[in-house]
Amino acid sequence: MNSIKQWTLWVLKRVGGLGIFMVLLGMAGRPPLVGGPAPEFQLETVEGPSVSLSDYRGQVVLLNFWATWCEPCKKEMPEIQAAYEAYKDEGFTVLAVNFGEKKEAAEALVKAMGLTFPVVLDEKVAVAEHYNVVSLPVSFFIDPQGIIKEQVFGGTLTKAQIGEIFHRLKPK
Numbered sequence: 001m002n003s004i005k006q007w008t009l010w011v012l013k014r015v016g017g018l019g020i021f022m023v024l025l026g027m028a029g030r031p032p033l034v035g036g037p038a039p040e041f042q043l044e045t046v047e048g049p050s051v052s053l054s055d056y057r058g059q060v061v062l063l064n065f066w067a068t069w070c071e072p073c074k075k076e077m078p079e080i081q082a083a084y085e086a087y088k089d090e091g092f093t094v095l096a097v098n099f100g101e102k103k104e105a106a107e108a109l110v111k112a113m114g115l116t117f118p119v120v121l122d123e124k125v126a127v128a129e130h131y132n133v134v135s136l137p138v139s140f141f142i143d144p145q146g147i148i149k150e151q152v153f154g155g156t157l158t159k160a161q162i163g164e165i166f167h168r169l170k171p172k
Contacts, residue, residue, distance in 0.1 A: 034151055038063070038142045039130040043097070043120035046107045051095070051118060054146070059091045060169045061142040062162060065122075065133045067099040068109045072155025073137040077113050083162035084117045091144070092166050093117065099136055100125045143169045 038061075042052040053061070064080060066073035077096075084094045094117035098106040103121055110119050122128055131140065139157060141150040149169055152161075 034148050036148060038140065038146050038148050039127075041127045041130065043122055043127060044103075046098075046103060046110055046119045046121065051120060053095065053142075056093050056095065057146055058144050059093050060144060060166050062092070062094045062166075063131075063140040063142060064094060064096045064137060064157075065099050065128055065131065065139070066096055066137045067101055068105050070099075070136040070155075074109070074113075076137060076155045076157045077115065079157055079159045080162065081113070081115055081117065082159040083166070086159065087163065087166050088117075090166075091170050095120060097122050097127055099128055099133065141165050141169060144171055 038053060040053050042050050044050050053063070062080065062083070064076075066077070068074075080094055080096070084092070096115070096117060096119045098119060098121050100123060101121075102123065106119060106121060109115075125133075131138075135153065137153075137155050137157075139152045140148050141152075143149050150165055
């Protein structure tokens with residue numbers, strides 16, 4: 001009986017430790033939550049130089065994940081561009097994160113659509129993984145302190161909706 005108790009304790013210690021490890025591992029892979037800090041990243045732009053999310057601290061940031069093959073992404077891009085033009089001088093910016101494509105593909109769409117906001121390349125989808133992006137498009141609105149305040153799925157963004165969220169988040 002004593003050896004059974006010892007064996008049970010040994011198993012529980014091993015499995016218990018593994019269980020705690022798995023919980024902690026799972027927590028590390030959780031998506032950023034609305035109300036939590038936006039994960040920092042640095043990516044190359046289609047123009048060449050790299051930018052970091054922290055470069056835009058103090059502004060409201062619309063972080064949009066998209067791809068050239070995504071029709072809903074392309075549908076909302078003119079709305080995002082219009083909002084960027086309307087609010088960029090008031091502390092609003094867009095960081096459009098291209099999802100897993102080569103620079104040439106992203107650059108061609110940026111030029112064809114006349115996009116003037118920063119477009120960055122996440123060729124290995126590492127940033128998308130940190131944001132738990134599983135479908136496109138998805139957008140995160142980040143306040144001037146770097147906190148995620150809203151998340152929008154599915155290509156439904158309009159200039160009016162972006163403006164309403166921006167005005168709620170911008171410093172008074």
